[in-house]
Amino acid sequence: MTASAPSPVLEPAETVSDLSARRGHSPANRLQHLLHRRPALSPLAVLLIAVVIFSLVNARFYSAVNLSLVAQQSAVVGSLAVGQTLIVLTAGIDLSIGAIMVLASFLAANLVFTDNVSVPLALLAATVVAVAAQAVNGLLVTRVKLPPFIVTLGTFNVFTALTLIYAKGQTITLNTGSGLLWTGQSFLIGNFRVTYGVVLMVVLYLVVAYALRCTAWGRHLYATGDDPEAARLAGIDTKRVLLSAYLVAGLVIAVSAWILCGRVGGADPNSGLNANLESITAVVIGGTSLFGGRGSLVGSLLGALIVQVFDNGLALAGVDPNYQVLAVGVLVILAVSVDQWIRKVKA
């Protein structure tokens, strides 16, 4: 403001558009408001920039074969991130999500391999186990009122141990024809090789994104994560909404477990060790706020892709793999910082 300009006195009746006009003076404020409305824009920008840079460094990165590979590698963490997003939107966090996935995948594979159970029945059993496991998390959070971090830290250990006890140290390799490995089979779109696991992941995103955007349940989930007391006073049964987030995440985990079977060609109790943290990484890089109530599902998909693109792109650029870990770490910190900045938005 220059000294000659009239001093900005805020009248109560001043319109919102007047405020926007004044706000428009600062590009930073404009960006802040844009990101506030569309939190997935920043991961989208990061992804596009990363793809362009890695393509310039090594032309092979941009090949159909390589991009197909990136998509396939993202499928497990990408689908798991759907469930993680639901929990994070309620201002929770799920450290056990990967452990439950491994347990469910091992159960399904073992039922098919050892007990000759039909594939649909094995998948049903895996689904029941995944939902039941998340019901334990959800009930501990909503009824016993324990913090989600502690609950899932505990159940993470419990489910990991249960898997190892159940597996007795063995891994299962299924015949390539098994229906459980259908998610690893692929078809061609042009030069792109797409696995059914990737298709399943995309379907998962579409269905859950619809539920979040277009149904009352989605709004109640956002409202509950945003301000639980306000949501309760508005008439939302917040406990039920919270529990439902965990149960739906259980369903999502069952799909992830199937995709995992396809990726590893069976089941390996040590396969998804990092999946817990990787799913949180994807959600956070995707712009969903750890404080709840803010974020979008598509951001989590972008987050999962970003991690894989960095992994793949840096490897093709001949960079020490340790730098990939470092880069993801920096991205996580940046994403949370951007979230904090966006949350301070004011009219």
Added chain:
Amino acid sequence: MTANPSNPATPVLQAKGLVKTYGRVIGLAGVDLELHAGEVLAVIGDNGAGKSTLMACLSGAQIPDEGTILVDGAPVKLRSTTDARRVGIETVYQNLAVAPALDIASNLFLAREQRKKGPLGSVLRMLDTKAMKQQAAEQLAELGISTLQDVEQAVETLSGGQRQAVAVARAAAFGSKVLILDEPTAALGVRESGQVLRVIRELRDKGLGIILVSHNMPQVFEIADRIHIQRLGRGAGVITPSAYSMNDAVAIMTGARRLDEVAQAEAAAEADTVEAAEAAEPQSTGAP
């Protein structure tokens, strides 16, 4: 919706002997309250007098330990705000029950979203976002809240006054019989306060019973038909703004005088004035 109780003398909302304790702290120690359709009942009291607890019990946010609540003469159990809403009690909370990250339209319809007609709504549970936005805009226009133009704006980007407007609009949009307003103008400027008071009068004239909790004495005396005074968890009396002064109200509220003392004094003063008036000028009426 107009409130048409079968018997006009039946209060639209009545509380009898409400008790609410928090451990050893007594919030309410047996409070009676009567609200009739088409009136504004102000509730005043010092901090800790039990105003907020009383409102919480009437709006279903808290469950009283003892006592009964009657709506149109029929006893009701209010276990949640949803229960209260079902019997026609709407509340605007002091801490604003709005979800900051959601937009204005979503907040107006929070917990009573409308679904699309046909299979999209019944099977796929799709919300009728367009209709809700349109109704939200109409509702805001009807309340004369011109500062809110974009119903897709997130509530957290609004000023305090604008948020209050959303909260009042939300309650009024669905208010059926009783509207409870907890300090509705505390955060507002003069102009926006005036808007809210106008809305309150309009809603009263439509036949709603309105309970207004406020610290703002001039405002209370301007708008209330009757004033319920809370003191130390009990009802210290109900007065009318025409018969009592603000000083009387404050005296009763702070315990400096009891209602019967004030009433006696008022009666005595009135008698004096009448006598004096009769003696001196027969045509004047001497109410202060």
